[in-house]
Amino acid sequence: xxxxxxxxxxxxxxxxxxxxxxxxxxxxxxxxxxxxxxxxxxxxxxxxxxxxxxxxxxxxxxxxxxxxxxxxxxxx
Numbered sequence: 001x002x003x004x005x006x007x008x009x010x011x012x013x014x015x016x017x018x019x020x021x022x023x024x025x026x027x028x029x030x031x032x033x034x035x036x037x038x039x040x041x042x043x044x045x046x047x048x049x050x051x052x053x054x055x056x057x058x059x060x061x062x063x064x065x066x067x068x069x070x071x072x073x074x075x076x
């Protein structure tokens with residue numbers, strides 16, 4: 001949350017924090033919908049798919065790392 005306030009323009013600090021909390025709520029809502037599939041598929045498929053999504057997001061973040069380092073220069 002500290003990085004969020006440091007990176008946000010001064011005029012939009014509150015809105016940026018609201019977006020931070022909105023992203024957490026959105027993630028919880030998405031997972032609440034995904035967990036409904038748990039009883040309908042086998043455990044390896046369910047957890048394998050969750051793991052694959054996590055790995056895919058990690059790869060995207062690693063690919064974006066140079067750009068993220070450049071744009072986050074004010075945060076130490």
